[in-house]
Amino acid sequence: MHGTHLTRYDAVVVGSGPAGYTAAVYLGRAGRSVVLLEGGTAPGGALMTTPEIENYPGFPDGAGGPELMDSIRRQALRCGATLVPVDAASVELTGAGHRVVAADGTAYDARALVLATGAEHRRLGIDGEDRLAGRGVSWCGTCDGPFFAGRDVVVVGGGDTAVEEACFLSRIAGQVHLVHRSARLRASRVLQDRLATRANVTVHLDTRVRAIEGTDRVTGVRLDQRSLPVAGVFVAIGHDPRSALVAGAVETTASGHVVVEHPSSRTNVPGVFACGDLVDPTYRQAITAAGSGCVAALDADAYLAARDTTRDAA
């Protein structure tokens, strides 16, 4: 169905979060032909399931995640980028150029490649998690919370996302149990203060979820010392970089983050640049992802310009 697209570009961007779309904005404005593969399942990235973003500059009254992403997306289109809603299935990185093959079989050739595939939620790796996924186990409170109106639920984790989920769910669910494996929450002060105002949230510190119980749907969780009867388990224990696409092809760290030559976005493969949560184990914000997408585009443009000059001279 995408056969009508030109398949040779100056740059291919893979990933449609703040990093990828921002890279496409800059490459388009630099006059480069650029195609962005948005992904076949969740275009728009992590912010698509975040109803309210309070810390993205320029929006004093907050911005809705989907609205913000739609704005950056339209800006990329307006700057001339071609956007295709398909997954990149594989990459072939060669000295002469790079090829990205999409899930629908279309091959995209480009001299520069920008990787911006973001991060995905981490799994607990415990019994019952896979079997009951979609049957009460969820990674997205704002998506699935309404199914648990008046029911008791567990939120697993202690960071910003977990505390945000617990606050959100406390308005819908019956009792909310926030279970965190260490002695204190990692979430920011603001969020912890917000959590403290919720009467129906119980925090269980120094506690691990050992198993999720239920046959065709979740009926409870087993903790270290006791079990809790709950209908839902919301897992918010962090994110892992989505680097499977380039595993073995570009250098990654033990945690799976793509290695870049900071402060640039250059990977160990010439002409391949990476940005956003894919490279960043520390900051992981929409604004830092957008900022690093800009850096990747400028690096890619400089790389292309250097090669344009060499070719002109030859």
Next chain:
Amino acid sequence: MNPVTSDSFDDQVRRSALPVLVDFWAPWCTRCAGMEPAVREVATTFAGRGSVVTVDVEAHPELAAEHLVLSLPAVAFYRDGAVVRTLAGPRSAEELAAAFEEVLDGQH
């Protein structure tokens, strides 16, 4: 893509001559909106061989409950009046098409 209700579900899905892909969504579900183009594409590709219907679970919570939908987006495949396969979470057009193909082939 044909929206079905509790009243039309039996006619359009359970008594359908063709296998049916049922796409469960809700107005609050942004990931469902993200998957809509994929569902639309599959509806076109399978026209004549299988049908595609959508269920708004906010308007029809009883259909969600009956199908044990506790996460969105969710998909159920019906053949000969019974659910033969379910998928939870966002899927691409390619993944939906591959699953539908298997349902048509009777592999599920």
